Amino acid sequence: METSIAEIGAGVYRLSTWVADVAPPAGFTFNQFLIDADEPMLFHCGHRQLFPLVSEAVARIMPLERLRWISFGHVEADECGAMNAWLAAAPQAQIVHGELGCMISLNDLADRPPRPLADGEVLDLGGKRMRWLATPHVPHGWEAGVFFEETADVLLCGDLLTHVGGGPPITDADILSLAIESEAQFGAMTMAPGTADQLRRLAELAPRTLALMHGASFAGDGAEPLRGLAEFCQAAARASVEPA
Ligand SMILES: [Fe+2]
Ligand SMILES: [Fe+2]
Helix, strand or coil, rough: CCCCEEEEEEEEEEEEEEEECCCCCCCCEEEEEEECCCCCCEEEECCCCHHHHHEEEEEHHHCCCHHEEEEEECHHHHCCCCHHHHHCCCCCCCCEHHHHHHHHHHHHHHCCCCCEECCEEECCCCCCEEEEECCCCCCCCCCCCEECCCCCCCEEECCCCCCCCCCCCCCCCCCCHHHHHHHHHCCCCCCCCCHHHHHHHHHHHCCCEEEEECCCCCCCCCCHHHHHHHHHHHHHHHHCCCCC
């Protein structure tokens, strides 16, 4: 395995590791995003087992000690398994997450106290501005949330629009169809009555780039696939409450 690097937007680096034996035969990518700024942020820590590969990739871009903020969408191994390895490698770094994630899990799991953010609060990295959007149970996990980078309109949307396969780092192709196929395969999303509205709230940000944890990033009108996913989820939530 190897971790490849692509700059998908100004100062936004995608670190991608394709793993052949997850979701074969297409395989599955695990992507982290490094946001270069006065106070650099890593979004998604990756698995503990991938830390040697991913940290070596970050070190090709900047010294690990420069990392100031470590974050992720929700508490799962691919999101935060290597969290404490990053804290050890970057002594100035601090975990930043939503208030709920800090209260429920990260005050206990993180080796140093995390910085909590309220829904809608902006963390100014110096050159990049990260707005935290709490998205409870979307795509899954009570503490779930995403970041919107406001200077370049990049939505770091984690597991949303997940699709299998290697593929290019960034595409303007139809990722919604791929994501719906993958969701049918995995059933990873919470299909609750409020899921669609939460996705539409993200679409209103009008992102120009969607940075996905699994699959290619998307360049273009990011609201469109988010609205399409909202429609899909709304139909699924309705179907789940209708009598058979
Ligand atoms: Fe997840
Ligand atoms: Fe994930």
